[in-house]
Amino acid sequence: MSHLRGTDRSEVQMLPPCLDDYVAAEAAVRFIDAYAESLDFKALGFERCTAKGTGRPPYHPADLLKLYLYGYLNRIRSSRRLEAEAARNLEVIWMLRTLRPDFKTIADFRRDNRKAFKGVLREFNLLCASRALWRGARPSTAAVQGQQRQAPPLQRRAAARGDQTHRPAH
Template structure:
């Protein structure tokens, strides 16, 4: 009698799962996604809510907000740990569309948008209470 064997790492599959198939319908990241989709980052006061015409494109504030909300629910406060989660955790890859901002970008977003971020977090708690 042998052990249960996993798939080989190089094994191709006819139907590889999409990110959407890997995240359950009732998962927290889907709630975060629905909440952030309702928001207007510019109205809330997030910096860089309007893309600049010159230079390298910035990350969408909505994507970084999703990352921070997920991190707070998972008790991940460190920008370096959030960066690592972006690279290895399907639960983070799904709402960010596989974006992987570096720790400095993540930390600067929080530092530059403190007041808007706190207001958004308060509103998120109220949203969760309303939804149940």
């Protein structure tokens, strides 16, 4: 039994005429799609790379990784927000071939493959930086995962702007 895959993107449908027409040639989802399809998931250590012979076929790891990388690139962390994007965003609908995984599936994929993400995200960051997909952000700061940075104190920010009205008089 093979994995569950979506419909063919170039197949003409009643509405919309063809999903491929709604995605620009230079859209980032095309890069994400090509990148994820080129990976060897078994060698990278992803779980559930081979489908079992019985039961409902699982989502292909490439499709769930595409959704995760889309969220990573667009700063969408929540599994529920990614589920919503898969249902309403035409680029994501095109990328996933009309598949709509639920939030639990997305969260479980992220949890089960935490170790495998490290190498994939490192390589993805380098490729995005080389193709300028960060939209003005520096790759070194946009790629930081799970790190919290302390905001400068209010007084220093105000002093940098030249605004001294909020400080109490001594």
